[in-house]
Amino acid sequence: MPHTTSKVVVTRNLIDEAQQLLEADNSLEIVQWKSDQPCDRSWLLENVKGASGILLMLSDKCDDELLQAAGEQLKVVASFSVGTDHVDREALKKRNIRLGYTPTCLTDAVADLSVMLILMAQRRGGEAMGKVAMGEWSSMPWHPLLMVGPQIRGATVGFLGFGRIAQATLKRLIPFGISRALYLTSRAGQPAKDDHYGLLKEPSVPTEPAKSWEELASESDVVIVGCSLSPSTKHLVNADFFAKMKKLAVLVNIARGPVVDTNALVEALEKEEIFGAGLDVIENEPNIPADHPILKQPRCVLLPHIGSATIDTRVDMATESARNLLAGLRGEAMVNEVEL
Amino acid sequence: MPHTTSKVVVTRNLIDEAQQLLEADNSLEIVQWKSDQPCDRSWLLENVKGASGILLMLSDKCDDELLQAAGEQLKVVASFSVGTDHVDREALKKRNIRLGYTPTCLTDAVADLSVMLILMAQRRGGEAMGKVAMGEWSSMPWHPLLMVGPQIRGATVGFLGFGRIAQATLKRLIPFGISRALYLTSRAGQPAKDDHYGLLKEPSVPTEPAKSWEELASESDVVIVGCSLSPSTKHLVNADFFAKMKKLAVLVNIARGPVVDTNALVEALEKEEIFGAGLDVIENEPNIPADHPILKQPRCVLLPHIGSATIDTRVDMATESARNLLAGLRGEAMVNEVEL
Structure with a gap:
């Protein structure tokens, strides 16, 4: 032959x-x-x-x-x-x-990063690192509310999109003591189709479909963007969405930049409509110059799309x-x- | 009266x-x-x-x-x-x-921060944020090993000190897919006295006392300093310890600064004896000027002792x-x- x-x-x-x-x-x-x-x-x-x-x-x-x-x-x-x-x-x-x-194969790596970004946003990680880097630590005398942020224990976590990565993130958050999960898919108010880790069959915390984006925005302490980008999800998180969010809530985006309206996010952070944000993706990435307005927000952590970047x-x-x-x-x- | x-x-x-x-x-x-x-x-x-x-x-x-x-x-x-x-x-x-x-009452807050620091050290969070802040994202063309770090899945996690905060950290790490926990207390090789969350009685991953610091240093992919400071723990993590650690391992300190020899840590990072570090505490804090050698290490994240800083x-x-x-x-x- x-x-x-x-x-x-x-x-x-x-x-x-x-x-x-x-x-x-x-x-x-x-x-x-x-x-x-x-x-x-x-x-x-x-x-x-x-x-x-x-x-x-x-x-x-x-x-x-x-x-x-x-x-x-x-x-x-x-x-x-x-x-x-x-x-x-x-x-x-x-x-x-x-x-x-x-x-x-990247589900675990992205879910890990998603937990990291939630905590960085709540605990003011970027702001705190920045103060230390500037040599300001010695001029920050301890007091009971110095550098405090919200704690994840007891949080309601809202997922925009509830696929494999979102569910893997939820699985990781259970032992942090969260109290409830809400999710919004293209079928609002309907149970999720896939239950990748048995979290819906035997929920450790109440896990329910949100009836609307308004419900998810207003009830969540943590909002995680995990949906794909489509005409219906572009700028799903916009000024109206931020206006509904809690003042102590944080936003995390590990999916696609354009799901979040960057200008609206900058304004929400400036007006303290939300507490903080953690982004692995952003509109117009990688073209983010050093003078981009998002980089002036101390409560926003921005990573260069390293969700799947593990060996x-x-x-x-x-x-x-x-x-x-x-x-x-x-x-x-x-x-x-x-x-x- | x-x-x-x-x-x-x-x-x-x-x-x-x-x-x-x-x-x-x-x-x-x-x-x-x-x-x-x-x-x-x-x-x-x-x-x-x-x-x-x-x-x-x-x-x-x-x-x-x-x-x-x-x-x-x-x-x-x-x-x-x-x-x-x-x-x-x-x-x-x-x-x-x-x-x-x-x-x-601060156990949960510190354990949360400890997970955040592990992930920041593994995923090169500080380095990645720094590149974005400098406007370098657009000049980082994607390639398969760009900004990769070790993944926590499969990791052996070694705890120096195994009190309440260490155990609360272990509890959080289980759904990340770690494979094994080792711990070293003042009674090397002996089972821990307290089992705060039932992790020893019904372990989800093999959880064993290390026989020596050498064993813990050489077998762990993540080393977490959670012990109190005493004459016997001062500089427990020193040049000898780093020399035993894996090249892809990370060190996290959420306990007391002087348990880690800072000069040895700087040298270990410079010589790439370890992959990265995440510190909430450091020797001589808060007197860390902007030109401190630890702040020149891109793979080290340093926070200003905010372990319990949640509302x-x-x-x-x-x-x-x-x-x-x-x-x-x-x-x-x-x-x-x-x-x-």
């Missing part, structure tokens, strides 16, 4: 574990953009010609142009990402090309995308495949 | 709830240092004369001089604090004066110290009394 070789194009340096998975397959000819910087588009268009598979990143647009440049033999696109906004699904579908992605998770994402690529070439089941 | 009045001296503005508790007792003459700044010593020595009770803060030294200035009628000292280092216990004992304190906790501490004062005057049981 003649040995056939499949060409695959990889648009970035991979983590060792994933690289080894690909290199262990002798039937592959691996053409790789060997850099930590995003792949050059013209390099990709030139090198993709004749490829049976592409392993690409969020930064690589997968559109008609790319697929046409590849040619008819292309069987599989494996994306090293949870989102697939960079991929034209229709274009893949009409060519019968399979699409792999890595949606589940474990990135190794998992890399190996999972490599496995998806191999499965696509071999006609086997992927770890996670998008239904086109 | 003649109405007798007891004089009590209060060395600071109290939180409303506590103030009301005292004012509700008509038999009290309340003499108060009405300020958020520490009480002036000469004011205190002058005004304490004839007092039956004193409600004081960590910043007020309670020694022979003060007790003598008060006079023989003094029955009770109620301290608004967990520690009682500022109180000369022998001096109280020989005069039969009772001592109240507030040791338990709930400070209200609890204030009302509890007021209750202790009243109980001392009335000859009743205190919420928490020091055995002298």
